[in-house]
Amino acid sequence: MEIKHTALAGTLESSDVQITLSEGKGISIDLDSQVEKQFGKQIKKVVTDLLAKYEINNVKVHVVDKGALDCTIKARLIAAIQRATDTQNEQNWGVLE
Amino acid sequence: MDTIKIDLNDPYYYQQWQKLIENEGLYIENLDDITETIGIYDEDKLIATGSYFNNVLKYLAIDPEYQGGNVFNKLVSYLISDLASQNIFHVFVFTKTQYQSSFEYLGFKLVAKSSFSTLLETGDYSITQYISELPKVSGNNISAIVMNANPFTLGHRYLIEEASKKSDVVYVFVVSQNASLFKTSERIELVKAGTKDLNNVVVVAGGDYMVSFVTFPSYFIKSRSDVVTYQTELDAQVFKRIAEALNITKRFVGEEPYSPTTEIYNQSLKKILIPEVVLEVLKRKEIGGDIISATKVRQAISKENLEAIRKYVPETTFDFIKTNLKDLLRRINNGN
Numbered sequence: 001m002e003i004k005h006t007a008l009a010g011t012l013e014s015s016d017v018q019i020t021l022s023e024g025k026g027i028s029i030d031l032d033s034q035v036e037k038q039f040g041k042q043i044k045k046v047v048t049d050l051l052a053k054y055e056i057n058n059v060k061v062h063v064v065d066k067g068a069l070d071c072t073i074k075a076r077l078i079a080a081i082q083r084a085t086d087t088q089n090e091q092n093w094g095v096l097e
Numbered sequence: 098m099d100t101i102k103i104d105l106n107d108p109y110y111y112q113q114w115q116k117l118i119e120n121e122g123l124y125i126e127n128l129d130d131i132t133e134t135i136g137i138y139d140e141d142k143l144i145a146t147g148s149y150f151n152n153v154l155k156y157l158a159i160d161p162e163y164q165g166g167n168v169f170n171k172l173v174s175y176l177i178s179d180l181a182s183q184n185i186f187h188v189f190v191f192t193k194t195q196y197q198s199s200f201e202y203l204g205f206k207l208v209a210k211s212s213f214s215t216l217l218e219t220g221d222y223s224i225t226q227y228i229s230e231l232p233k234v235s236g237n238n239i240s241a242i243v244m245n246a247n248p249f250t251l252g253h254r255y256l257i258e259e260a261s262k263k264s265d266v267v268y269v270f271v272v273s274q275n276a277s278l279f280k281t282s283e284r285i286e287l288v289k290a291g292t293k294d295l296n297n298v299v300v301v302a303g304g305d306y307m308v309s310f311v312t313f314p315s316y317f318i319k320s321r322s323d324v325v326t327y328q329t330e331l332d333a334q335v336f337k338r339i340a341e342a343l344n345i346t347k348r349f350v351g352e353e354p355y356s357p358t359t360e361i362y363n364q365s366l367k368k369i370l371i372p373e374v375v376l377e378v379l380k381r382k383e384i385g386g387d388i389i390s391a392t393k394v395r396q397a398i399s400k401e402n403l404e405a406i407r408k409y410v411p412e413t414t415f416d417f418i419k420t421n422l423k424d425l426l427r428r429i430n431n432g433n
Contacts, residue, residue, distance in 0.1 A: 006221040008181040012174035012203050014167050020186060022221035032204040060221065064204030066170065 003059050007083030010068075010076035017068035019076050021084040024060030027051060033065035046073050053095040054081055098168075100175050103136040103146070110136070113143040121158035124316045131155065135175055137168060147172045149180060152305075154190040155314055173203050177219070187220040187305070191314050191331075208306070209334035213318060213327040216335065224335075227304050228342045234299060236265025240347040241340065243270045243307050245391070247277040249287040249414050252351070252389035255382035260349045261295045263377075268345060270303040278395055278428055283417070290413035306335055329362055333369035340374050347375050354381070354388070384408060398422070399429050 006022040029044055036043075043065060051059065068076070078095070082088045103110040105128055114134065118125060130150045137145040145159040145168050154176055159168055180188055189208070190200060197207065197215045205217040208224050218224070240260055246253050260267045271288055273281045285302055292298045315324045336348070348370060353359040367376040381388045389409045397405040398418060407415055418425065 005184075006186040008178065008186060011178065012170045014170065018174065018177070018204065020221055022186070032202075034202070062204065062219075062221070064219075 001054050001056050001081075001085050001087075003056065003084045004086055005084060007080050009079035009083065010072075012064060012066055015067050015069070015072070017066060017073050017076050018064040019073075019080045020062040021080045022060045022062075024058055027057065027059055027061070029061045029063065031063045031065065033063070033067075035065070035067060039065075042070070043073060046070050047077060050074060050077050050081075050095065054085075054092070056081065056085075059084075098144075098171075099138045100171065101136055101138065103134050103143075105131065105134055114146055117143055117146055117158050117160060118156055120160075122317070123156060123158060124318070125156075126314070126316050130314065133179065135172070135179070137172060137175075139163070144168065145172050147176050149176055149188075150314075152180065152185050152188050153314065154188060156316060157190075157192070169199060170203060173200075187218065187222040189216065189218050189305070191216055191317070193317055209331060209338055211327065211330035211334050213323065214331060216331055222305075224306055224338065227306055228339060231268075231301055231339075231343060232299055233343065234266045234268075236344075238263075238265045238347070239268070239343065239345050240264040240266075240349060241268040241270060241336075241343075241345045242349045243272060243303065243336070244288070245272045245274065245277060246279075246284045246288050247274075247391050248279045248284060248394060248410065248418070249291045250389050250391055250394055250409050251384075251411055252382045252391075252409070253288070254291055254411055255389075256349060256351050256379055257292055257295065257298060259379050261298055264347065265297060267295075267298050267349075268343060269298060269300045270307040271300065272303045272307050273305065278398075278425065287414050287417060291411045306339060325358070325361055326365055329365040330369055333366055337370065337373055345374060347377060349377050349379055352378050352381050355390075394418075395429075398425050401426070 003021055003023050006020065008020045010016055010018040012018050029047055031040055031043060033040060033043065043063065047061060047063065103114065105111050105114060115125065131148045132150050134146060134148040136143050144163045147157040148155045157172065177188060190205065192200065192215055194210060194215050200217045205219045206223060208216040208218050242256060242260055244253055257267060257269060269288060271285045275281060285300060289300045292300065315327060318324055318327050350363050353363060363378060370376050394406055394409050403419065406418055
């Protein structure tokens with residue numbers, strides 16, 4: 001899928017994550033997290049795996065993590081993807097495990 | 098805790114807001130420079146507030162009892178989401194230097210800092226991206242001019258020509274400001290058209306980074322007499338960052354005999370740009386003792402005096418004005 005325009009999901013409150021997706025060439029992830037040293041790799045893996053399921057190959061991702069669990073990151077990223085691709089009304093059940 | 102939008106025209110909210118803002122040492126400048134204001138309440142007590150104007154966050158204040166916790170994150174998060182719902186994703190904040198790290202924790206990145214304040218940004222665009230998209234040139238002697246060109250006159254043409262003679266390459270940054278009579282895209286096109294024959298001149302959009310210094314908010318500067326210095330210093334720091342990336346070592350400005358504010362600005366700019374960038378002041382072009390200015394052109398437009406306009410502008414600008422005269426007059430009448 002193609003990113004049609006910038007979209008944002010999530011908040012900056014504790015245990016949440018704010019994800020901004022915008023048009024880009026290839027996949028680039030900019031991660032801000034106080035737990036980047038411990039969980040940076042894991043957070044990026046969650047993001048890249050989910051982008052792969054949606055077949056998004058060109059996107060700029062800005063992740064501001066406030067200690068979110070993987071399930072929260074997934075939920076916020078799905079919301080951001082749906083907004084950025086204008087597919088809010090077309091649930092892609094296949095990507096959910 | 099509830100987060101709501103508050104209406105500052107309502108005296109009930111205004112009084113609470115004013116008290117919180119002033120207790121936090123902020124100075125209320127002008128309510129016209131606020132698009133939206135939000136408040137966080139604990140029961141019926143206003144404990145935090147923040148506003149924005151276009152894509153700039155402003156007037157952020159938190160009651161001391163609630164500082165250092167989640168309230169700051171909640172406040173900034175709410176403002177960013179609210180802007181996002183209006184499709185505004187590139188957000189700036191001007192703040193005191195001691196709050197730089199608080200914003201960095203929320204994903205903001207530094208644009209520039211001065212001894213008074215810090216400018217940060219977040220979202221889907223950045224100064225790094227702006228710089229990477231600018232055309233790169235080579236040469237030992239690269240210079241720059243920043244202009245509004247509202248519209249492009251023979252005076253601007255003269256400045257660019259002089260700079261062009263003294264440099265290998267000249268970057269002309271056209272300030273983005275849609276409040277001008279001529280739209281940003283029109284101003285850029287007219288500068289390009291009027292300098293086509295000068296092959297060492299590169300005309301680029303100033304974007305969000307070559308803004309007019311007067312647009313910087315200064316509500317958090319205690320001493321009002323420091324405001325101009327603060328604005329100039331931050332402006333100069335942003336310019337230096339761009340200059341460094343493009344190997345610009347000189348900036349040309351026009352002499353300002355009629356505008357004391359701009360003269361002060363030029364003077365302080367000179368001090369701050371050194372040693373990386375040298376500021377050179379060029380004399381203004383005169384026609385029979387009459388200094389050319391864009392203001393005079395705009396006045397002549399409002400009087401539909403095409404002959405007066407012809408004296409001040411190159412053929413390219415004149416043709417544009419002539420073709421679009423009706424539209425320009427409409428804009429003037431609508432308050433632009």
